[in-house]
Amino acid sequence: xxxxxxxxxxxxxxxxxxxxxxxxxxxxxxxxxxxxxxxxxxxxxxxxxxxxxxxxxxxxxxxxxxxxxxxxxxxxxxxxxxxxxxxxxxxxxxxxxxxxxxxxxxxxxxxxxxxxxxxxxxxxxxxxxxxxxxxxxxxxxxxxxxxxxxxxxxxxxxxxxxxxxxxxxxxxxxxxxxxxxxxxxxxxxxxxxxxxxxxxxxxxxxxxxxxxxxxxxxxxxxxxxxxxxxxxxxxxxxxxxxxxxxxxxxxxxxxxxxxxxxxxxxxxxxxxxxxxxxxxxxxxxxxxxxxxxxxxxxxxxxxxxxxxxxxxxxxxxxxxxxxxxxxxxxxxxxxxxxxxxxxxxxxxxxxxxxxxxxxxxxxxxxxxxxxxxxxxxxxxxxxxxxxxxxxxxxxxxxxxxxxxxxxxxxxxxxxxxxxxxxxxxxxxxxxxxxxxxxxxxxxxxxxxxxxxxxxxxxxxxxxxxxxx
Numbered sequence: 001x002x003x004x005x006x007x008x009x010x011x012x013x014x015x016x017x018x019x020x021x022x023x024x025x026x027x028x029x030x031x032x033x034x035x036x037x038x039x040x041x042x043x044x045x046x047x048x049x050x051x052x053x054x055x056x057x058x059x060x061x062x063x064x065x066x067x068x069x070x071x072x073x074x075x076x077x078x079x080x081x082x083x084x085x086x087x088x089x090x091x092x093x094x095x096x097x098x099x100x101x102x103x104x105x106x107x108x109x110x111x112x113x114x115x116x117x118x119x120x121x122x123x124x125x126x127x128x129x130x131x132x133x134x135x136x137x138x139x140x141x142x143x144x145x146x147x148x149x150x151x152x153x154x155x156x157x158x159x160x161x162x163x164x165x166x167x168x169x170x171x172x173x174x175x176x177x178x179x180x181x182x183x184x185x186x187x188x189x190x191x192x193x194x195x196x197x198x199x200x201x202x203x204x205x206x207x208x209x210x211x212x213x214x215x216x217x218x219x220x221x222x223x224x225x226x227x228x229x230x231x232x233x234x235x236x237x238x239x240x241x242x243x244x245x246x247x248x249x250x251x252x253x254x255x256x257x258x259x260x261x262x263x264x265x266x267x268x269x270x271x272x273x274x275x276x277x278x279x280x281x282x283x284x285x286x287x288x289x290x291x292x293x294x295x296x297x298x299x300x301x302x303x304x305x306x307x308x309x310x311x312x313x314x315x316x317x318x319x320x321x322x323x324x325x326x327x328x329x330x331x332x333x334x335x336x337x338x339x340x341x342x343x344x345x346x347x348x349x350x351x352x353x354x355x356x357x358x359x360x361x362x363x364x365x366x367x368x369x370x371x372x373x374x375x376x377x378x379x380x381x382x383x384x385x386x387x388x389x390x391x392x393x394x395x396x397x398x399x400x401x402x403x404x405x406x407x408x409x410x411x412x413x414x415x416x417x418x419x420x421x422x423x424x425x426x427x428x429x430x431x432x433x434x435x436x437x438x439x440x441x442x443x444x445x446x447x448x449x450x451x452x453x454x455x456x457x458x459x460x461x462x463x464x465x466x467x468x
Contacts (some may be wrong), residue, residue: 018135019053019066020149021105022176022245022268025074025126026323027155030113030353032166035159038086038115039166042353044325045074045092045110045126048176050135056096056106059329063096063108068132077152077210078123084155086116092126098329102316102369103177111325113353116157125152127213135270137220138242147214147245151266152206160262162254163196169263170194170201172231172250173323173359176269181276182237190231190267192250195356200256203231203248206266212247215268220245237273244271280308282315284364284372298349305342305364305372315342316367324348324358 023046030040055064065072073089094110127150128134134147153169160167172192180186194201205227206212218225221244225235233246247268251261283306293299305315320329330345346360364372 018133018146019050020128020132020134021048021050022134022270023047023126023151024172024265024267024323025124025151025153026169026171026265027124027153028168028353028356029157029166032168033164035118035157035166037117039118039120039157041114041116041155041157043074043090043112043114043124044323045090045094045108046173046321046323047092047094047108047126049106049108051099051101051104051106054106054108056099056108059096059098061096062093063106065093066132068129069093072126072129074124074126076122077125077127079121083120084116084122086120087114087122087124087155089124090114095325097327098319098321100317100319100365102365102367103319107319107321109322109325116155118157118159120155120157123152123154123210125150125210127151134215134245135243137215137245137270138239139220147220149215149268150210150213151268152211152264153266154261154264156263165196167199167252167262168195168356169265170250170252171323171357171359172248172265172267173321173361174267174269175319175321175361175363177243177272178269179272179274180235180237182240182273185234185236188233188235188271190233190248190250191359191361192231193357193359194252196252199262200253200258201231201250202229202253202261203227203250204229206247206249206268211249211266212268215245215247217247221271235271237271240273240275242273244273245269246271279310279313282307282309282364282366282372284318284362286362293348293350295350295352295355298347300345300347301360303344303346303362303364305344307340307342307366309366309368311339314367316365318342318344318362318364320346320360320362322348322358322360324350324354326351326354327360 025043025045028042028044030042049063049066053066057064069092072092074092075089076084076087090110090112092110094108096106097109098107099105128148132148134149137145137147139145157166159165170192171194172190174188174190178188180188190203192201192203205217207216214220222236222238225233227233227248231248231250233248235244245268247266249264249266251264253259253261285304286301291299291301303318303320305318307313307315314334315332318329318332320327327346327348330347332342332344335341335343342364
C-alpha cells in the first residue's frame with residue numbers, strides 16, 4: 001500500500017476564481033456534561049487555498065481572502081430557526097497557519113465560540129458564492145472544469161441519556177493535495193478519532209447539493225474509487241496531472257450495529273496524479289508519534305525531514321496541519337553534521353476546550369516539489385498510529401523497532417509509577433491503622449473505603465458525566 005507520493009512541478013490555476021483546495025469543519029461542546037442553556041460550543045474551520053488567490057502575509061496573521069469570499073460565513077442551512085436560535089454565523093476568514101510557495105498553497109484556521117440552546121439540532125455549512133470555485137478539477141474526460149463547493153456539519157446538542165452526556169463529534173484531518181502514482185491502486189487512510197471511545201466512527205461519501213455541491217462522488221474522482229467505512233480510500237489515478245476531489249462525511253454512532261449517526265462532520269481534499277519520481281522521496285519523522293499532553297503545559301515535538309535528492313536538491317519546507325488552534329512552528333534548520341537532514345520544532349500549549357483527541361499532520365517538500373509521505377501524531381488520550389504498510393520495507397522495520405521501544409519504555413515507566421504509588425499508598429494506609437486499636441482500625445478502614453468510593457464516583461462523573 002503506497003501513500004501520499006508526490007512529484008510536484010508547478011501548481012497553476014488558469015481561472016481567477018478557482019482558489020479553494022478543500023478543508024474540514026467541526027464543532028465541540030465546551031462542557032459536554034452540562035446540558036443547561038446556554039451551551040458553549042466551539043466551531044473550528046480549517047481550509048486550504050491557492051496561494052496566488054488567497055495570500056498569507058505572515059504566519060499568525062489573517063489571510064487575505066479572495067474578493068468573493070470576504071463576506072462569506074459559516075451559515076445555518078437546515079433546521080434553521082427554533083433549533084438554531086443561538087447560532088450567530090461566524091466569518092470563514094481565518095488565521096494563516098502555513099503556506100508553501102512550492103506547493104502554491106496557503107492554510108487557514110479559525111476558532112469561534114457560540115452560545116446555543118439545549119437540544120439544538122441543525123446543519124451549518126460553508127458554501128461557495130457565485131463565481132467562486134474549487135481549483136480546476138478533472139472528470140471522466142480529464143477535461144479541467146470548475147466546481148463549486150459546500151462543506152456541511154450537523155450540530156446536535158441533544159442529551160444522550162444512555163451516555164449521560166452531550167455527544168462530541170469525531171475529528172478528521174488530512175494533508176491536501178494527496179499525491180498518487182498513475183495506474184497504481186493506492187490506499188489513502190484518512191486519520192480520524194473520537195474522544196467518545198465507546199462509539200463507532202465511520203466514513204461515507206458526502207451526497208447531494210447540501211453536502212458536496214459539484215464534487216459529489218463520482219463527478220470528479222474515478223468511479224472505481226472505493227471508500228470503506230473505516231475511512232480507507234482506494235483509488236487508481238487515470239491520467240498524469242489529473243486533479244480529483246474527495247468529499248467525505250465522518251460520522252459517529254452509538255455502536256457498530258446502529259445505522260443512525262449521532263453527528264456528521266465533513267472532510268474534503270484533493271488528489272493529484274503523478275508519474276514515478278526520479279529519486280527517492282524525502283522522509284519525515286518525529287521524535288514523538290503519539291503522546292498524552294496536559295492542559296496548560298507547553299508541548300513541543302521536533303519534525304525531521306531527510307533529503308534523498310543529492311546536493312542539487314534541498315528541503316524547502318515542512319508543512320503542518322492540525323485539528324487544533326494555537327500550534328506554532330519554528331524555522332526550518334539544516335543540520336550542520338548531516339546536510340541531508342532538516343528539522344523544525346512545533347510548539348503548542350493546550351487549553352481546556354481542546355481536551356480530547358487532536359491530530360497533527362505534516363509533510364516535507366523539497367526544492368523540486370517532491371513531497372514526503374505524510375506524518376501524523378495524535379494527542380490527548382488516544383493513539384493514532386501511522387500504517388506501517390505505507391512505508392518501504394526498511395522504513396517499516398525502523399518504525400516498528402521505534403514503536404516497540406517506545407511501547408516498552410512506556411510500559412516500564414507506567415509500571416514503575418504504579419509500583420511507587422502502590423507502595424506509598426500501602427505505607428500511608430498501614431501507619432494510621434497500626435496506631436489504632438482493632439475496633440478503631442475497622443472504623444478507619446471503612447471510612448477510607450467510603451472515601452475511596454466517593455473519589456471513584458467523582459472521577460467517573462467527571463469522565464462520563466454520571467449523575468448520582
